[in-house]
Each structure stands twice: as structure tokens, then as C-alpha cells.
Amino acid sequence: MDDAHRQDHAEQAETGSPAQDPRARISALFDAVADTYDQVGVPFFAPIGQGLIDALDPRPGERALDLGCGRGAALLPVARAVGPTGRVLGGDLSPNMVAACRRLAAEEALAHVEVRVMDAQDPPGPDDGHPLDLDLISSSLVVFFLPDPLAALGRWLPLLRPGGRVGLSTFADQDPTWQRVDEVFHAHLPPELLDPRTSGRAGPFATDHGVEDLLQRAGFVDARTSHLALGVHFADAEQWYRFSMSVGQRAFWAAVPESERASVKAQAQDRLAEVAAADGSLTFAQDIRYTLATRPGG
């Protein structure tokens, strides 16, 4: 094996090979980024997760489930809000994300939090020691990764008490200039990474109505949407690169053959330079969609 192939091989082991089961691919990808995720000086997931929990408005004592919890961008705010008389269960496919989230919850002494490896497509029910009659389920930037989002939401519904609420965050409009930078990867992306669901910006996730309709078809009522306009600031092109390696976009880099990676990076840097401020910094806008709905009967 030459060096380039050895490197490709190592990265496939890290981010999962295209032929793998999608869950194994996602788990490997998020295992690889768990240490640096949202830790490169560009606040992204934390403000999005906080906004989702603000919209869900948890009260002290409530019981919550956060699916696809990652390092806890939504889980930690919901745990703070429900307080020690509440209970929070978090689940993620990636064992490294679960470990990071547990550690962060322990650092804040949030003893009412439990975090487990769990598949959000089919979360544990009453027979698995799951707390019944949840007051709320949150899931920030996850549902578009699921193999069958409609079926998953249908399974989440009976975990809630009647009147319990669900809140999802998904990506709405992305800054066209940021999109233009991301397009440097497109020629290299395998179909499973070009899948609209992976982007969270197409199919049922393309519009407010699409996500509301999905929730309603799963049996929820009173689906409603609000938005957060998030300004995402990079000190320079290098910080954009580090950010891209610390999030799901790392899979895009892994899809580019090692021999072409420097040229793709240079293309991205050229596109970034076109829109950089005089000091080299970059600010992009990302519109985040929050969709809330309710289990009927409350």
C-alpha cells in the first residue's frame, strides 16, 4: 500500500467506508470528531441547542429525552432547566459522543442525567427501563441522519405523556457564499453524502412546512416553527478548515482522495478569500429552523 492509499485507508476506518451500514458510518464519523466537536472556537452547536431548549421551555421537575445528544448542546441546557427534581436521558449512536456528554454532565454535577448509546431510529421503550410519560423530547440537528425519519418520529410519540412536546432543530437557509465554499467537495462526494437527508436541507427538511408535515404524519399535533439567524464567525480560512474537520463535514474531507486534498483546500481558500473581511475573517449566516409539536390528548 503506498502512502496515499494508507492514508485513505486510515481515514475510512475513522469515518466509515461507503459500503458500511449507515449507522456504523455515522457512529464512526461522530466518534472521530467527538473530542474537537464545537471546540475550535466557533460557537455553533451550543447556541443552536440552547435555542431549541429555550423554545421547548422546560420547567423544573420535567422528564426529558434528548436524542442524538452529541456532546450535549441541547442535553446540558435541558438538564440545567429541569434541575435536580427532573430527569434527563440522552442517547447517541457514537460511544465517544456518549462518553464526552457524560463527562460534561458530571463536570456540572448534573446527577439527574443519564447518557447511553442508543439508536434514535428506535429508542428504548417501557420494557428497557425507559422512563414513561416523558414531558419532552429534544433532538438537535439529528433527524435528517435517521434512515426513516417518519417511522422514528412515530416511535418517539408514545414515549411522551399526552400533551408532551417534541422539538427538532434542522438546517434552514445557508448563506449562499458558505454554500459556494462547500461546493468544492461535490465532485468527490459519494451518493450517500449527497443524499438530501445528509444535508438536512432538502426533501422534508427543505421547508418549514415539510418538517411540520412530517411531525403531523407521525401523529403529533400543533406543529409550529420558529427560526434562529445564527452568525458564524471564522477568524480566518484556517479556522474554517479546523471547523470543517471537527464536524460532520469531516466525512467530506475523507471522501476526497489524499492526492487531491491540497487542491480542494486551495479551491476552498480561494472562495473564502473572495468574501473575507480586510483582516481575513469570515462571517456567514446560518438560518436554523426549530419545529415543535405536541402529543395529542394533553
Ligand SMILES: C[S@@+](CC[C@H](N)C(=O)[O-])C[C@H]1O[C@@H](n2cnc3c(N)ncnc32)[C@H](O)[C@@H]1O
Ligand atoms: C450534528 S450532530 C448533533 C449532536 C447534538 N445534538 C448537537 O446539537 O451538538 C448529530 C448527532 O446525531 C447522532 N446520530 C446520528 N444518527 C443517530 C441515530 N440513529 N441514533 C442516535 N444518534 C444518532 C450522531 O452520532 C451525532 O452525535
